[in-house]
Amino acid sequence: MTRIRTVLPGLGIALIAAVAAQGIHLLTPAIPALTWAVLLGILAANIPATARILRGFAAPGIAFAAKKLMRLGIVLLGLKLSLVDVAGLGWPTLLVVIGIVLITFMGTLYGGKLLRLPGDQPLLMAAGFAICGASAIGAMSAATGAKNKDAVAPVAMVTLCGTLAIAVLPLAGHLLGLGPAEFGFWVGASVHDVGQVVATAQTAGAGALAIAVVVKLTRVVLLAPMVTGTALVVRARERRNSAALETPVSATLPPILPLFVAGFLLMIVLRSFDLVAPGILDVAAQAQDWLLALALFSLGSGVRVGELRRGGARTALLALASWVLIALLALAAVWLLQPGA
Template sequence: MRSRRLLPGLVTAAPALAAAFAVHALIPALPAMTVAVALGLLAANLPGTAVWTAGRARPGLDFAGKHFMRAGIVLLGLKVSIQDILGLGWPAMLLISGVVLVSFVGTYLLVRLFRLPQETALLVATGFSICGASAIGAMAAVRRIRHADTVLPVALVTLCGTLAIGLLPLLMQPLHLSPLAFGAWTGASVHDVGQVVATAQTAGTAALGLAVVVKLTRVLLLAPVVAVAGLHHRSNHRSHGSGEKSLPPLVPLFVVGFVVMVALRSTGWLSEAWLDAGAGLQDIVLGAALFGLGSAVRIRTLLHTGARALSAALSAWLLIALLGLAAALLMTA
């Protein structure tokens, strides 16, 4: 039975997930999702666990990396309130949209400049410009990119997001940024929601509040970006004479679920208890997904493209940081 094949990997993810939350509780600056990826990397490359994660546990870990990621994307919608985003005002919303568009195109071109595959460039651009690993999973689904090909982009976006947690607070004083400007900069340039919270909270509650709203404005753009990518993919299929049955979906069902959750959150019908429960469940499924993805990363394999991939990712991270800083200064001027 399929469930028996999945059970070893899912059972393996459970203690790793508990350890990730424990580390986050002890060191709040380290998001649990980042720790989950790191633990997956360790499990994949330590002699005592590498054989297990590559063997009996692999089907369950792959299942978590793919399907739990999609569940996490749906639940991510419960964090996005249209009213909060509209509260930024149209000029700020247009600025943030511009940052996403320019960073997406710029990151794609940078990654291609370093001679990495087109699929890798697309996934890295999506993850860096919108919302990290969740966006990578959504784009991979609509473009029918192999699950294995998402591993490197997720590793890169996690690495650079972690770098932002340590580096951006050190730049606040030299750049003479107010707490609000720092919060806007963090929300406009850091990749994952958890990483945004870990970075912005160093400047106080006002910075954190603005950072989260700016970040969730970027998250909201996940649906239209994925829809455009799906439309482009369908157009390519038709131009190459593919039959109608082979056409990929315009928008994956789980992205539709994300939009429904955004709409539900925006009605105000859900109590804080339900929203907290949704956030907790999202952390669990997304953490398990990221552990599953991390456990597929073999350091030996990464070394073949590691230098080019890392250089491309750091260049893209610098580009987005500069774009986000310019937008933040304009928003808070």
């Protein structure tokens, strides 16, 4: 009971923010509610009065939402993914999408190391831009034991770039003369968050939106193997370091398959074999949106604009480079595959 009383104030504040994000989204349909949730968190963290509350009695609940509710939201995200839809893209398209994700991930990771970003920021930035935005950052952070402070800048940057994509990509697609199917593929393969993909692709009609969502969800499916692979690399690195220093292996090594990632995979299997009733899918989708809204507000509330300014030039440069990289890779794939031709 003491634990519950401790987290309730922060959860209540996060819930109020999630409701506000949904309300603002109704007034500005082009910007997803989850994006507003992150932005409201950033705003609250940089107003002195609300910042004191978030760092004070609300801190335990905010930390709980950022960690636990994020994991639960990712598990439910699996119910949106059907392997049947992914397989329907065909092997050439699947291989191209996998290639886009891997090249963006590795390019961003090593770019971050070259720019000497601190801690696990390069890894988290790579996950966010290559896979599925702030959700991927939360998943990778939880799976590798990354510090919460390392997730702050990546969440801010991936949210900013995804929001800019909603305005920039439709204009660029028009100038490039992309048809609905081509534009949908470009958006699905390059925009970060699922909600941002929907907001961007729907500007070109239902056909573009359908292709964009399937391509985007194919990237989301890759969250599980990417997280598991990274966890294996982290474990191997820890063991090498322990052997070199002749010290015991840390007891806090990340699990090979984190429990929430296993839950995510289980939900994909259930959805793929139609083992979940449509009514339950609808409820789960709503629950997932609310859980991620609370979690993303909480992640956003860790962003201090002053801290971003002090070390933000390199972070912003990496974010811009990663955004341009995945956009160009996806555009090259459009011309290679010619979807809808």
